Amino acid sequence: MRTAYLTATRYTLLELARNRLAIGLLALFLPIWYVLLGEAVGTGDAEFKLKSTGTFVYVDAHTLTLLTAGFNAITLIIGFLIFASTRKGGDFDRRLVLSGLSQPVMVLAKLSALVVTAAAVSLYAVLILLVFWRPENLALVWMGLFSAALIYGTFGMLLGVLVRSELAGFFIIIMVSLLDTLFQNPVDNPAANKDFLAWFPSFGPTQLAVAGGYLNTMSGRMLALSLAWFVGFGVLALLIFWRRTRAWNARGRAQQRAG
Amino acid sequence: MKASVVFMADVLLDARHISRSFGRRPILRDVSFTIGPGTLTGIVGENGAGKSTLLRILAGELRPSAGEVTLHGALGYCPQTVVLNDALTVEQHLHYFRAAYNIASLDRAYALVERLDFAKYRKTLTGVLSGGTRQKLNLTLALMHDPTVLLLDEPYQGFDWETYLRFWDLTGELRERGCALLVISHLIFDQQRFDQILALEHGELHPTAASEAAPAR
Numbered sequence: 149m150r151t152a153y154l155t156a157t158r159y160t161l162l163e164l165a166r167n168r169l170a171i172g173l174l175a176l177f178l179p180i181w182y183v184l185l186g187e188a189v190g191t192g193d194a195e196f197k198l199k200s201t202g203t204f205v206y207v208d209a210h211t212l213t214l215l216t217a218g219f220n221a222i223t224l225i226i227g228f229l230i231f232a233s234t235r236k237g238g239d240f241d242r243r244l245v246l247s248g249l250s251q252p253v254m255v256l257a258k259l260s261a262l263v264v265t266a267a268a269v270s271l272y273a274v275l276i277l278l279v280f281w282r283p284e285n286l287a288l289v290w291m292g293l294f295s296a297a298l299i300y301g302t303f304g305m306l307l308g309v310l311v312r313s314e315l316a317g318f319f320i321i322i323m324v325s326l327l328d329t330l331f332q333n334p335v336d337n338p339a340a341n342k343d344f345l346a347w348f349p350s351f352g353p354t355q356l357a358v359a360g361g362y363l364n365t366m367s368g369r370m371l372a373l374s375l376a377w378f379v380g381f382g383v384l385a386l387l388i389f390w391r392r393t394r395a396w397n398a399r400g401r402a403q404q405r406a407g
Numbered sequence: 408m409k410a411s412v413v414f415m416a417d418v419l420l421d422a423r424h425i426s427r428s429f430g431r432r433p434i435l436r437d438v439s440f441t442i443g444p445g446t447l448t449g450i451v452g453e454n455g456a457g458k459s460t461l462l463r464i465l466a467g468e469l470r471p472s473a474g475e476v477t478l479h480g481a482l483g484y485c486p487q488t489v490v491l492n493d494a495l496t497v498e499q500h501l502h503y504f505r506a507a508y509n510i511a512s513l514d515r516a517y518a519l520v521e522r523l524d525f526a527k528y529r530k531t532l533t534g535v536l537s538g539g540t541r542q543k544l545n546l547t548l549a550l551m552h553d554p555t556v557l558l559l560d561e562p563y564q565g566f567d568w569e570t571y572l573r574f575w576d577l578t579g580e581l582r583e584r585g586c587a588l589l590v591i592s593h594l595i596f597d598q599q600r601f602d603q604i605l606a607l608e609h610g611e612l613h614p615t616a617a618s619e620a621a622p623a624r
Binding site: 151152155156159162163166167236237239240242243244245246247248249395396397 | 464466467468469470471476478484486488490491492493494495499502503504505506507508509532548552
């Protein structure tokens with residue numbers, strides 16, 4: 149069981165690492181996006197509503213926009229990466245399960261690979277961010293980006309088991325990520341600090357990163373909210389994946405008894 | 408509907424009263440047959456006759472609307488469409504399926520790779536392999552755990568003549584080991600190689616003249 153888990157996790161990670169488009173986007177799009185969005189907004193005060201205290205804090209509009217650029221870029225990239233892998237790998241995963249690989253092992257391997265990838269991608273994003281901005285608490289900013297990457301990873305997984313068309317999946321990820329992450333930034337935004345933004349997936353992660361990056365404080369509630377989105381998308385995606393890959397005659401188990 | 412594993416010497420795969428519909432459209436109607444050890448069975452039928460649906464049910468991929476499949480021992484399944492991961496090499500596929508089959512060694516897998524003459528591609532990503540080589544790996548993944556029942560869906564599509572002959576050598580060896588083989592194809596050449604050939608027509612299975620003339624084993 150342990151060998152099967154390690155093998156499945158290793159090869160899932162390897163497959164993700166071989167997605168050249170995603171790696172290219174990480175290497176080029178992310179820093180370019182920091183520069184472009186950052187250049188678009190100069191320094192100045194922006195009024196940001198912090199949910200944990202219920203008060204408005206005044207943060208630098210330029211650095212807040214850099215943070216938004218980071219959120220937008222990594223949610224797009226990881227959403228696309230996991231969506232592409234889940235959609236393309238459906239038949240292959242099923243063949244592995246029909247060949248005896250246990251479904252819990254497969255699911256655990258997929259989750260492990262996602263967590264490792266999300267951690268690495270968000271670490272890269274926060275390190276590049278350092279070139280432009282020195283936040284009060286880098287680890288908390290990373291935690292915000294990491295939780296957003298986890299949420300969009302499972303969102304990509306959900307689309308991967310639901311959406312057949314590659315183009316439709318990419319389009320949905322791009323639109324959702326743009327609306328979700330850009331609306332969290334109050335600069336030049338008609339929906340700035342509105343209550344309904346709390347229902348968006350990147351609300352918790354953005355609140356975590358802003359509280360950590362500017363005030364060096366951490367909100368357990370925002371972390372729990374972020375994890376709830378991750379768990380919600382993840383459970384839904386993996387339940388559908390489980391249903392799609394299972395063998396009706398449970399041959400995997402039967403084989404072991406017979407063998 | 409149920410599936411179970413029983414120990415029978417004379418029957419390795421027993422399909423009883425299998426039916427399957429998609430919506431209101433019946434695809435398979437009351438299909439029954441058995442396959443014994445060391446035999447080669449062919450199921451032939453036109454496109455849309457229900458061949459692949461039947462094989463997917465036997466492989467556990469698709470649940471029948473009614474009926475029962477009884478299987479003895481390990482099953483090997485070679486799907487019609489090549490199912491590989493383009494981001495992994497041939498070698499990585501072998502290791503991945505070793506973990507799935509829970510087998511100790513890759514000796515048999517390597518022997519098959521040599522036998523089918525694609526050892527030089529072991530370190531190559533499958534995404535850049537030719538169609539024929541991908542088909543060879545597809546077959547190797549179905550055979551590497553030494554199955555007792557082997558289901559092959561249009562197995563020789565994309566094979567060159569040499570590989571086609573090697574494929575028949577391999578099936579001969581498998582039969583000698585006691586493996587029960589089922590080949591599903593829209594066209595079956597070399598009918599003399601088969602112990603029974605069944606025809607699937609409009610979802611119903613019938614013995615063919617070739618089957619009745621085939622020598623009993």
